[in-house]
Structures are given as C-alpha cells and as structure tokens.
Amino acid sequence: MQRALYVRPVGIFPAPVQEDEQVWGGLPLAGQPLRYAAVEVIERDGPRIRRRIVALGDAFERDWGRHTLAASGLMDALGAPRPRLAGLALDCPRIMGIVNVTPDSFSDGGRLDSADAAIAHALRLAEEGAEILDIGGESTRPGADYVPVAEELSRVMPVIEGLRPRTQALISIDTRKAEVMARAAQAGADILNDVSALTHDPQALAVAAEAGLPVILMHAQGDPKTMNDDPQYEDVVLDVFDFLEGRIAACEAAGISKAKLVADPGIGFGKHLHHNVAVMASLSLYHGLGVPVLLGASRKKLIDHISDVPNPEDRVPGSIAAALAAAAQGVQIVRVHDVAATRQALSVWQACTHGTDKVLAPWK
Numbered sequence: 272m273q274r275a276l277y278v279r280p281v282g283i284f285p286a287p288v289q290e291d292e293q294v295w296g297g298l299p300l301a302g303q304p305l306r307y308a309a310v311e312v313i314e315r316d317g318p319r320i321r322r323r324i325v326a327l328g329d330a331f332e333r334d335w336g337r338h339t340l341a342a343s344g345l346m347d348a349l350g351a352p353r354p355r356l357a358g359l360a361l362d363c364p365r366i367m368g369i370v371n372v373t374p375d376s377f378s379d380g381g382r383l384d385s386a387d388a389a390i391a392h393a394l395r396l397a398e399e400g401a402e403i404l405d406i407g408g409e410s411t412r413p414g415a416d417y418v419p420v421a422e423e424l425s426r427v428m429p430v431i432e433g434l435r436p437r438t439q440a441l442i443s444i445d446t447r448k449a450e451v452m453a454r455a456a457q458a459g460a461d462i463l464n465d466v467s468a469l470t471h472d473p474q475a476l477a478v479a480a481e482a483g484l485p486v487i488l489m490h491a492q493g494d495p496k497t498m499n500d501d502p503q504y505e506d507v508v509l510d511v512f513d514f515l516e517g518r519i520a521a522c523e524a525a526g527i528s529k530a531k532l533v534a535d536p537g538i539g540f541g542k543h544l545h546h547n548v549a550v551m552a553s554l555s556l557y558h559g560l561g562v563p564v565l566l567g568a569s570r571k572k573l574i575d576h577i578s579d580v581p582n583p584e585d586r587v588p589g590s591i592a593a594a595l596a597a598a599a600q601g602v603q604i605v606r607v608h609d610v611a612a613t614r615q616a617l618s619v620w621q622a623c624t625h626g627t628d629k630v631l632a633p634w635k
C-alpha cells in the first residue's frame with residue numbers, strides 16, 4: 272500500500288560522546304551513535320510527490336500540525352535502538368562477508384566450487400572481521416538461471432555443516448527456497464537472507480516463522496533472469512519503502528516478530544543506475560521501517576556504470592565508497608566481498624567521524 276507521508280532524516284552527525292541532557296543535540300538515529308538535525312518531509316498523493324527539507328525545530332513548531340499522527344510512528348521508528356540480531360549488537364556498522372558457492376558467481380567465477388575451499392574462504396572472512404557469513408548456492412546476479420533445490424542443497428549444506436563447529440561468526444543462508452531455509456536452520460544457520468523477501472516460495476513465510484530465525488527481507492523487482500530488462504517505478508525510493516513495509520507486515524502476520532527482521536533496498540535487483548543511486552542517496556529513509564537496514568553494493572554493476580570498471584574484482588574502491596556512504600546514513604550491516612578492506616575503511620571512518628576510538632566496536 273502506498274503511504275501519504277515519508278520522513279527522511281538528513282543532517283546526520285556524530286552523537287556527542289558525553290551526552291549532556293541540557294544541550295539539544297538532534298534526534299537519535301536507529302541505535303547508531305548518530306543524530307539528525309533535519310528531515311526531508313515527503314508527501315505523496317498518487318503521482319504527485321512533494322519533498323522539502325525542514326529543520327527539526329521548525330518541523331515540530333510550525334509544520335507538524337496536520338502530519339502529527341502519521342509522522343509519530345515514523346519518528347519513533349527512526350529513533351528506536353535496534354534489538355540484537357541473533358545476539359549481534361547493531362550499535363555500529365557490521366560486516367556480512369559473501370561466500371558464493373556457485374560455479375557461475377559473478378565475482379568468484381567458480382573458484383569456490385568445492386565445500387572445503389568455501390569453508391576456508393568463509394573462515395578467512397571471519398578472521399578479517401566479518402561478523403556474519405552469508406552462504407549462497409544460487410547466483411542471483413542479473414540474467415542468472417534458476418538452480419533446482421537439490422543442486423542448491425548439495426552446494427550449501429556441506430559448507431554450513433563444515434563451518435558451524437568452526438566459527439563463532441553468525442551464518443546466514445542466502446536462499447529463496449523454503450526447503451533450503453529449513454535444512455540450513457537445522458544445520459545451525461543463524462539468519463535467513465532472502466532476496467525475494469519471502470515471496471518466491473509459497474512455503475517460505477511459514478518455514479521462516481517455524482525456524483524462528485531472523486530474516487533479511489530484500490526488495491527486488493522481478494526475477495533475477497529478467498529483472499534488469501525494464502524495471503519500472505513511480506518513485507523508486509518510495510516504492511521500495513512501501514514494498515518493504517508490506518513485507519514486514521506480512522512477516523508479522525505470519526508470526527515473525529519485527530525484532531527479527533532486517534530490511535534491504537536491494538541494490539541492482541530490478542534497478543537501473545539512476546534507480547540505484549537514488550536509493551543509495553536516500554538510505555536513511557529506510558530507518559523509518561523500524562528495523563535494521565542492510566546494504567549490498569559490493570562489486571556490483573552500478574560501480575562499473577559510474578566508474579567504468581568492467582572487471583568485478585577491480586571494483587573494491589567503489590564498493591568501499593558505497594559501504595562508507597551507507598555507514599554515514601546509519602546503515603547497520605554492509606554485505607561485502609572484500610572484508611579486510613571494508614573493515615579497515617569502516618574503522619578509519621568511525622574513528623575520524625567520532626573523533627575517538629572509544630566508539631569503536633571490538634571487532635575480534
């Protein structure tokens with residue numbers, strides 16, 4: 272369903288290390304050590320969309336009258352600290368390392384085609400600072416073919432079973448299929464990551480509810496095979512918000528509590544370059560969903576489109592820039608191939624943003 276009002280936090284700045292209740296310091300943002308000083312108020316009436324930036328003081332004193340009720344839920348959602356995700360605190364940016372167990376993976380190109388190699392790769396990512404390891408057996412890159420469930424299981428299960436006793440890192444299973452979710456959960460996976468937001472498999476909602484695991488709900492328009500042929504939006508940023516809000520409601524109706532959900536706008540999934548950058552520039556809007564936000568831009572085609580880097584392995588600098596842009600908007604989790612480089616960049620970004628090493632999380 273389309274909303275009439277959206278609120279995007281802007282003017283995001285580091286929270287003072289020592290809070291002083293007497294001094295007004297903006298409003299807190301999604302459990303991060305960040306504050307915001309203004310909002311973009313977006314009013315939508317069908318195709319008519321009106322956007323304006325309003326300082327918080329003005330918003331509350333002059334502007335808020337007719338919006339109060341509709342906005343209050345959004346403002347609460349923007350500010351609330353996020354609960355831990357499978358035990359992981361989300362009070363600073365966390366790294367999800369990508370472990371593709373696919374012969375046609377767009378960036379690994381089949382190098383990790385054996386379980387042992389995938390396990391070794393995953394353990395190295397954990398050592399480099401990934402708090403979550405995302406194991407996937409079906410490529411979802413644009414144009415990718417469907418992988419039958421038996422084939423997907425034969426790729427991912429030995430990796431999850433081999434990895435589980437050997438790492439403290441959280442394991443997420445990247446799949447759209449209910450049977451793979453169920454089997455991965457039995458083998459000790461901690462998180463379900465579904466690029467179809469539990470819409471692809473009719474059993475997925477029920478299986479996810481039964482498994483009781485946190486779920487990453489990602490926006491995609493269309494199926495990987497054809498999704499980037501001709502994606503259409505009225506307003507990509509707002510349409511993605513509405514979709515994710517609808518999926519969160521569907522999960523809650525199926526018995527999955529909001530505390531277990533993560534929202535992901537799905538960079539590259541049924542989006543042209545102008546869609547992707549519009550979403551990237553408005554990431555803070557998605558905190559209004561009231562759940563942690565995850566971003567996956569690592570080595571993706573948009574970096575080639577922006578910077579002319581056809582080889583995915585050459586897209587590390589662009590991937591890091593995207594991760595930092597996300598962190599600056601309070602995104603809690605970044606999904607990346609290059610964990611060591613991203614960790615280093617995020618650590619330096621955090622230290623320089625906050626001007627202290629006290630806010631840094633103990634990565635290890």
Ligand code: 9MG
Nearest residue numbers: 445464487489535537538567
């Ligand atoms: C599996 N996969 C590929 N890209 C992704 C992204 O951007 N987000 C999530 N959650 N999963 C992804």
